[in-house]
Amino acid sequence: MARIELKDVTMVYGGKGTAVAALEDINLDIGEGEFVTLIGPSGCGKSTIIDLIAGLKFPTNGSVLVNGKIIRSPGPDRGVVFQDYSLFPWMTVLDNIRFVLRNKNGNANSAAKYLDMVGLSGFAKNYPATLSGGMRQRVAIARLFAMNPVAFLMDEPFGALDALNRIYLQNLLLHLWSRERKTVVFVTHDVDEALLLSDRIVVMTPSPGRIKEIVEVGFPRPRCRTTLISDSGYTGMRANLLNLLQEEMLESLSRQSSFVPEGAHE
Amino acid sequence: MNRTGIILILLTILLLLVAYFLPDAEKQQVADKNPYLSVLFVLMIVVLLANFPKFSGISPVQKVNDVGLLIFIALMFSELVFAKLAVLDPFLFPSPARVFLALFKDIDILLDGLVSSITLLAAGYLLAVITAIPLGLITGWKKRLFNAAYPFAKAVSPIPPTVYLPYSIVLLPSFKAASVFVIFIGAFWPIFVATVYGVFNIEPRLINSARTLGLGNLELMRRVVLPAALPTIFSGALIALILSFITLTVAEMIGTNSGLGWYIEYEHQFANYDKLLAGMLFLGFAVVSIMFVFDRVQSYCLRWQKV
Numbered sequence A: 001m002a003r004i005e006l007k008d009v010t011m012v013y014g015g016k017g018t019a020v021a022a023l024e025d026i027n028l029d030i031g032e033g034e035f036v037t038l039i040g041p042s043g044c045g046k047s048t049i050i051d052l053i054a055g056l057k058f059p060t061n062g063s064v065l066v067n068g069k070i071i072r073s074p075g076p077d078r079g080v081v082f083q084d085y086s087l088f089p090w091m092t093v094l095d096n097i098r099f100v101l102r103n104k105n106g107n108a109n110s111a112a113k114y115l116d117m118v119g120l121s122g123f124a125k126n127y128p129a130t131l132s133g134g135m136r137q138r139v140a141i142a143r144l145f146a147m148n149p150v151a152f153l154m155d156e157p158f159g160a161l162d163a164l165n166r167i168y169l170q171n172l173l174l175h176l177w178s179r180e181r182k183t184v185v186f187v188t189h190d191v192d193e194a195l196l197l198s199d200r201i202v203v204m205t206p207s208p209g210r211i212k213e214i215v216e217v218g219f220p221r222p223r224c225r226t227t228l229i230s231d232s233g234y235t236g237m238r239a240n241l242l243n244l245l246q247e248e249m250l251e252s253l254s255r256q257s258s259f260v261p262e263g264a265h266e
Numbered sequence B: 001m002n003r004t005g006i007i008l009i010l011l012t013i014l015l016l017l018v019a020y021f022l023p024d025a026e027k028q029q030v031a032d033k034n035p036y037l038s039v040l041f042v043l044m045i046v047v048l049l050a051n052f053p054k055f056s057g058i059s060p061v062q063k064v065n066d067v068g069l070l071i072f073i074a075l076m077f078s079e080l081v082f083a084k085l086a087v088l089d090p091f092l093f094p095s096p097a098r099v100f101l102a103l104f105k106d107i108d109i110l111l112d113g114l115v116s117s118i119t120l121l122a123a124g125y126l127l128a129v130i131t132a133i134p135l136g137l138i139t140g141w142k143k144r145l146f147n148a149a150y151p152f153a154k155a156v157s158p159i160p161p162t163v164y165l166p167y168s169i170v171l172l173p174s175f176k177a178a179s180v181f182v183i184f185i186g187a188f189w190p191i192f193v194a195t196v197y198g199v200f201n202i203e204p205r206l207i208n209s210a211r212t213l214g215l216g217n218l219e220l221m222r223r224v225v226l227p228a229a230l231p232t233i234f235s236g237a238l239i240a241l242i243l244s245f246i247t248l249t250v251a252e253m254i255g256t257n258s259g260l261g262w263y264i265e266y267e268h269q270f271a272n273y274d275k276l277l278a279g280m281l282f283l284g285f286a287v288v289s290i291m292f293v294f295d296r297v298q299s300y301c302l303r304w305q306k307v
């Protein structure tokens, strides 16, 4: 388990002239075993935060720390799941999991155990190209647990899935995570997904990317989708989040409308 | 059995009858037809087996029939034009029967030539594979090296490899070594350029995802960059292989005294056109077999790709 801190983080992409301020003055303290979700309109820097914690990118200013140590590179202590491209297409499903166990004298048996965990034992010898998108993400989750990192970083892991697969995977993640609570940083566009999974929801705003508001989600765990929806606090919290997001959306729309080409008003 | 199969079987039988019973044109020197007829007979058996799966246990493949049809149309054409009608000068254009007779008579020389040719080819080509792929991987990976080396590679790669032959002969101890070197140079560039291009076009999200697993540089190259670039590498390796055949044959024609290219050139000098054609036929057969092996290796290595 890990504590993750972002201190006065600023992130600027590109050089002079083309500079894009992706993040500005981000301060975020994520506690051990906490499930934190980043939500906000496109381009507000959610993926950038994931990449910074993963060690794929480094902040222009400020610091990102895991358990008090500055991040200098990617490492197996932080497991990442992206929307796609998480698995190696040239390895079978089982080999993909075995690969992350390679330094832990993990054998085929323990790899198979993780595959069983996500209900895909029958597909051990399949190549990822022969699986559906939902199955691929299940394997990615199995691999994440096989890696056994101190923190999970998940960038819209269910973003490309249909509603049913999404529900299945949310339940699966929640179930597996409840057995051993890792620190999770999760990105989504889906308010219901955020409410179901998170301890805290960080609402962000773009240009430059900042934290607009942090919402505490206090529903007791273990959570169940149906009882949650009937919870009296749920509807209010959901409306509040949607409101915040809508404000953002309207703002970014009004920003974009200034680019409407001449003649388009006729 | 399908329609193509029926047509093919009828065609094979017809060709056998035509070749056996119809007399050759008078200008045509009479030759021992047995080798050719035996080959036709064997081919006919193969066609029949492929089309009667109940007897042979071989499942008929549409592709076998389609390819067979093309081959037999070509054989029938050459039988009629070159043997029966002798439309063209039979000295320059001998009948199929005479070509196959030459093939049978010289089979020992041809097999020796094949061994010699394949040795040169394998040495040059494999040398190119084991040097071009690692160098290409590094060049594609390091942006600065790429910027420096890629324009150079692009400029040098279209130069026909045989251009290097004169200097290779002077600098290397034997003509065989020179041939290997020239095949190597010819095969090197297509593989190198394809590897660089392959690395350059790897999906960046795949690389990022791999890096989050905490791989070392060497492991990243071997386990991620190489396999991800492999489909592109194979397309370069195929071009390199085809180019190697050409380089090899030309090099053998110029200066060795063994190999299939040499055989063809040698018989040419003595105006033995039947042997020349037999050599070409044999070379073609060798090329097809090597390409078949290449195809198999490729589909095994890329078995993970979507079909």
Ligand SMILES: Nc1ncnc2c1ncn2[C@@H]1O[C@H](COP(=O)(O)OP(=O)(O)OP(=O)(O)O)[C@@H](O)[C@H]1O
Pocket (backbone or CB within 6 Å): A013, A014, A020, A021, A022, A040, A041, A042, A043, A044, A045, A046, A047, A048, A049, A209
């Ligand atoms: N490699 C890069 N080079 C230049 N600019 C970039 C790069 N990556 C991201 N950006 C910019 O930084 C900003 C934040 O991008 P980021 O991908 O973090 O947004 P996001 O919140 O994840 O968006 P989405 O919801 O669409 O995934 C955007 O304006 C984007 O254009």
Ligand SMILES: [Mg+2]
Pocket (backbone or CB within 6 Å): A046, A047, A048, A155
């Ligand atoms: Mg993103």
